[in-house]
Amino acid sequence: MTHRPETIDGAPCWADLITSDREGAQRFYGGLLDWSFDAPNPRFGGYANVRFRGQSVGGVMPIVPGLDMRVGWNVHLQSSDLEATARRVVAAGGKVVLERHPVGTLGFMMGVVDPTGAYVGMWEPGEHRGAEWIGAPGGMCWHELYTRDGARADAFFRAVFDYEQTKVENDKGVDYARYGRAGRPLCGRLQMTAAWGEVPPHWLVYFAVPELAAALAKLPSLGGRLIHGPFETPMGPSAMVVDPQGAVFALMQVTGSHA
Incomplete structure (x- = not known):
């Protein structure tokens, strides 16, 4: 798709x-x-x-x-x-x-x-409009900002892009907001806690896979590793992983479009 x-x-x-x-x-x-x-x-x-x-x-x-x-x-x-x-x-x-x-x-x-x-x-x-394959296995499906000051980040991106910002309620005490425009969810913002240690603020990209367990099973033989998860999200099971050179990204199990 x-x-x-x-x-x-x-x-x-x-x-x-x-x-x-x-x-x-x-x-x-x-x-x-x-x-x-x-x-x-x-x-x-x-x-x-x-x-x-x-x-x-x-x-x-x-x-x-x-x-x-x-x-x-x-x-x-x-x-x-x-x-x-x-x-x-x-x-x-x-x-x-x-x-x-x-x-x-x-x-x-x-x-x-x-x-x-x-x-x-x-x-x-210009001629390049962005990714052609998104929201389905093999492509990007979600993006998140990880920051230690969620309120300040919210104010900044509201001023820059006029994001509609919705706090997502959860039972784990996680400070998470969804950013969107024109009624469409575009990305998320998570406030980092002390448990993140010295990890600097950053953006994280999620790539879609048809089956998360199968993708994670491939990691060791390819030289990658799991660093967090799997964990459940409203869009599907996810996990944070790292490639052999040290680049961190996330995988999410999806069967259709979440764009």
């Missing part, structure tokens, strides 16, 4: 992996999620699209020596006007750490750190 790219400002539209071992990443994600990888593009520092059944699901970028790059998954939020978004970011107490700049004819990108310290990318579409 394919889904049209999300067209709402503030919606997560893309994710890319920064890795220290591109070939190792191909083996791991190819084995776990049945992904294929385009050839590296020298115009963009070796960046390459990742695909599921020919449809784009995200990107992969090798660490460039001399640049401050860390292994991990980056989430990108859509903006139809990055210049206006940048003004709202600064006014709301955030920082633009990577200025708006063109990526060929594909679009414009920008990097932002919110007032609680979490980095997130921003994307103004």
Whole structure:
């Protein structure tokens, strides 16, 4: 099942992996999620699209020596006007750490750190509209902000993207909010507790799988490992895992679309 790219400002539209071992990443994600990888593009520092059944699901970028790059998954939020978004970011107490700049004819990108310290990318579409395969096994299906100051994060993203924010009640005392626009849920926000230790604020991307137990069973032979879960969510069973190079992401069992 394919889904049209999300067209709402503030919606997560893309994710890319920064890795220290591109070939190792191909083996791991190819084995776990049945992904294929385009050839590296020298115009963009070796960046390459990742695909599921020919449809784009995200990107992969090798660490460039001399640049401050860390292994991990980056989430990108859509903006139809990055210049206006940048003004709202600064006014709301955030920082633009990577200025708006063109990526060929594909679009414009920008990097932002919110007032609680979490980095997130921003994307103004050109020819590249975002992921083509979402909400179904093999693609992104959910995204979350992990922060130590939920109220401050809520205020910031409400000012930047006018998110509709709903606190999600639960019996575990977890401070969780769902962000949405136009009546559509787009992503979530979880307040980290002392149990998270020194883990910095960050965004987490979830990838859909048809059967969580089967996916987790593959991890050891592929060099990955389970770090939290499995746990139940309203959208399906999930687990947090890490790839062989240290990039953290989540898996969620879905059978249809949650986009």
